Structure formats: C-alpha cells, structure tokens
Amino acid sequence: MPKIAVYAGHGGSDPGAVGNGLLEKDLNLAVSNTASGILRQWGYTVLNNRKIDVDRSITADAIYANENRADALVEIHQNSNPGEPSMGSEVIYSTRDTGKGRALAVAVLRQLVALGFADRGVKIMVNAFDQDALGIIRLANMPVIVVECAFINHPGDMERFDVNKVALAIADGIREIFTIYSDGSPVYPGAPLRPGSSGEAVLQIQRCLNNISARYPTIPRLSEDGVFGNETMYAVIRFQQLFGLSADGIVGPITWNRIMAECGSGGGTIPPFPGTSLHMGAVGDSVLQIQRCLNNISYRHPSIPRLTEDGIFGNATLLSVVTFQQIFGLETDGIVGPVTWNRIMTECGSGGGSIPPFPGVSLNVGSIGEAVLQIQRCLNNISARHPSIPKLTEDGIFGNATMNAVITFQRIFGLQADGIVGPITWDRIMRECGYSAQGLQGRTSSGCGCGRVI
Numbered sequence: 001m002p003k004i005a006v007y008a009g010h011g012g013s014d015p016g017a018v019g020n021g022l023l024e025k026d027l028n029l030a031v032s033n034t035a036s037g038i039l040r041q042w043g044y045t046v047l048n049n050r051k052i053d054v055d056r057s058i059t060a061d062a063i064y065a066n067e068n069r070a071d072a073l074v075e076i077h078q079n080s081n082p083g084e085p086s087m088g089s090e091v092i093y094s095t096r097d098t099g100k101g102r103a104l105a106v107a108v109l110r111q112l113v114a115l116g117f118a119d120r121g122v123k124i125m126v127n128a129f130d131q132d133a134l135g136i137i138r139l140a141n142m143p144v145i146v147v148e149c150a151f152i153n154h155p156g157d158m159e160r161f162d163v164n165k166v167a168l169a170i171a172d173g174i175r176e177i178f179t180i181y182s183d184g185s186p187v188y189p190g191a192p193l194r195p196g197s198s199g200e201a202v203l204q205i206q207r208c209l210n211n212i213s214a215r216y217p218t219i220p221r222l223s224e225d226g227v228f229g230n231e232t233m234y235a236v237i238r239f240q241q242l243f244g245l246s247a248d249g250i251v252g253p254i255t256w257n258r259i260m261a262e263c264g265s266g267g268g269t270i271p272p273f274p275g276t277s278l279h280m281g282a283v284g285d286s287v288l289q290i291q292r293c294l295n296n297i298s299y300r301h302p303s304i305p306r307l308t309e310d311g312i313f314g315n316a317t318l319l320s321v322v323t324f325q326q327i328f329g330l331e332t333d334g335i336v337g338p339v340t341w342n343r344i345m346t347e348c349g350s351g352g353g354s355i356p357p358f359p360g361v362s363l364n365v366g367s368i369g370e371a372v373l374q375i376q377r378c379l380n381n382i383s384a385r386h387p388s389i390p391k392l393t394e395d396g397i398f399g400n401a402t403m404n405a406v407i408t409f410q411r412i413f414g415l416q417a418d419g420i421v422g423p424i425t426w427d428r429i430m431r432e433c434g435y436s437a438q439g440l441q442g443r444t445s446s447g448c449g450c451g452r453v454i
Helices: 024-042 058-067 100-114 135-139 155-160 163-177 200-212 230-242 253-268 285-297 315-327 338-350 370-382 400-412 423-433
Strands: 003-008 045-048 072-079 089-093 119-123 144-151
Touching: 003 024, 003 058, 024 045, 024 072, 024 163, 058 135, 072 100, 072 163, 089 100, 100 119, 100 144, 100 163, 135 144, 144 155, 144 163, 163 400, 200 230, 200 253, 230 253, 285 315, 285 338, 315 338, 370 400, 370 423, 400 423
Parallel strands: 003 045, 003 072, 072 144, 089 119
Antiparallel strands: 089 144
C-alpha cells in the first residue's frame, strides 16, 4: 500500500506568507490535514510532519520520511510576491527526479487548475550550487513535490480558495500516480462498517452486495445511498450466512475482503442447479437469479436484452436466454437446463470467456454505437467496486458523462487519463468488467512563498 508523506509548510513561530488577513501556516495545515484524511479514507498510509500549529524542522521532517520509507512526499504551501500580486498554482519538483516526481507534479497541478486557478506550470528551483533550492526536496530520498496552491496575497485566488476542494484536488493527483488499486481490489477502509456508518465505503458495499445478489437473490437489493441502515445490515448478515462468516451484520476486514472477492470475480463459487429446468411459465427465486445474472452479463454483451427482475419466465426472459445461448455456443432452446445454468452462473460470477476485441478505432466524445454501450455498461458494473466512477445512462452515446467516467477509471488503474478508450483502456475495462485473458478464469482480487524553506 502506498505510503505518502503529506507535510504542512511553516508553522509555530514561522507564519510563512501573509495576505488578505490570512497566514500561510494556517492554510497549509488545513489543506494538509484534510488531504491526509481523504487519503487515509481511501486506504493510504499517511505521514504528517505536524497536525497542529507547532514549529517544524525541515531536516527532521526529511529524516522522518526517509526512515519510514515514504513512497512520495507532498509539501503544502501558498505563494506570495511583492508589489502587484500574481495569481495561480505551481508545483516544484526535484532536479534529481527520474520521472515519478514530475508526473506527480503534473497530476496535482492539473487538478488545481481544474478548480479555476491559473496554470503557472511545474518547475525546478536550484541554488548557486545547482542543487535543489528547497531543503525538503534536497534532503528527502523519495519523489518530492512542493505545491504552491495559490497566491495568499491575491484577493481572487483567496476568494476561489476552498480548503476541501484544494485538498481533494491534491489527493486526486496523488491517487493518479500512486494508485491504491493496482490489483483492482478496493482496500479495507480501516474501520468496521456498521449501522450508522456512511460514506463512499458504505456505498461500495451496497453496490457490491447488489452485484452479488445477481447470483444470490436471497441477498436483498439495496438502495445505493451510502447510508448503513437496517436494510444494509440485513443484506450483510445474509451474505455472511451464505459464505460461512460470523453473521453479525458488521463489515470488518474478513467480510470486506470476501464481499470484494465475490463482487469482482465471483469467488469461484457457482450456485447449484435448482434440480429442474427453467422454461416459459416458470416462477420463483431461481428465475429471478437467472434474470439478474443475464442483466449482469449484458454489461459485457449488450446484445442480451435487459430484463425486468420479477422472477417470472416470460417471453423477454426466453429471448435473453436464447441470445445468451447463441453467444456461448449452446443449444438455443431457450430452456435453462444444467449446462445453460452452469454457464450463466460462471459468466455471471467470473466473467469467463475471452476479451471482446477492440473495435478498431478509439472511442471518444461523439462516438456512438454498441461498443460505446458496452463501455458504459462495463463502467457501471465496475462502479460497484469503485463508486468514484460515476453511474452512466446506458445509451450508446459517448458524451461528457462517459468521458468523465473513463477518466476516473483511467486514474484509478494508473492509465493515461485522457478520456479516450483506446486499445489499452479498452482491454483494462473489459478485464475489470469480468473478462479474463485466459478464458474461463476469474480475476484475482491512481516569487514564491516557499523561499524560506531552504
């Protein structure tokens, strides 16, 4: 798991820059504490040089990061200049950088500019000896950036400055380069989830339980609202009972990891055939299970029509079963016997089969058609495990919403975040959606106020 040092510049007897009735040390601390909280919630290990207003030692701070083997160090500052105030954001990285630091600087700056701050670029600063001019960059051993968020003496920058938004922008930039999802599995949030919990981790659990309920319809469907209420507790208990876990309704590390495994790869378990074939006129939980699974599989095979999940085997379900059988080379009789059941459950749980071929041309804003629909459905499927990917309208039209979802996916999985689905992004989306490159296998479970810090 990435370990990130997030440091607040100045502090205690050193106020840093001053402007518009604000002290730099206070803004730095507020952004550092907020960004650190966000990163910890996402699963990062975070090191801080200070969490309150105290003096800091640059040498001691560098040693602390070095001894704890931080993967990166991000120090927060605000800019200032004499005379007519300048404006905007800039990020400084090391003259010794081998690529990772500059990439991190670019990613963080891009996020800050998206908030409306002027783009002053990424840069290096050297002293008379051609060494890094900033002490924290010079003394630390890992990739280091100093973020000059805004000009504290520019009224427009300070009017735009929102601690929460700036902190999230910096955290997003860190996540883009030092992804926590290198294996596609979201990490345990660090504290158990129980009735009364709320937030993105709860939303993640709800989406995953809804995903898993495609194969296990006795798990009740949930409202995906990020609030851990009684319905979520009952769904967790039912999941725990099905998978032999302690049925306490609390999502601790063991339950979290099992839910994520089942959500992503099906966990290798296939619900048993109900004993009698399902066909026109059949009703009940087994039919509901088939309907939910076919809807799940339709994320990757949009030619399978979406179904109303009502537990009634009617004409629409018949058509979906026939389409499924055609796609997977089975007898196209529209009857769910043991062979069709097992294949549906396998595809529902592990995604099996080979990755659908790249459509030949990149998909971007303005593209339309089944390939776009396939991407939209897959992103909606993946959002069960990664709820920061926004839910999409599945209309086969590549608009701004689809572009934003693609960019979020690319950031999570360490790809170039350009919002374009080329061969590399297509392949990764299909793998995360459930496909395995090896066939029927499940997947295993992104003038400067700092001048005094020399």
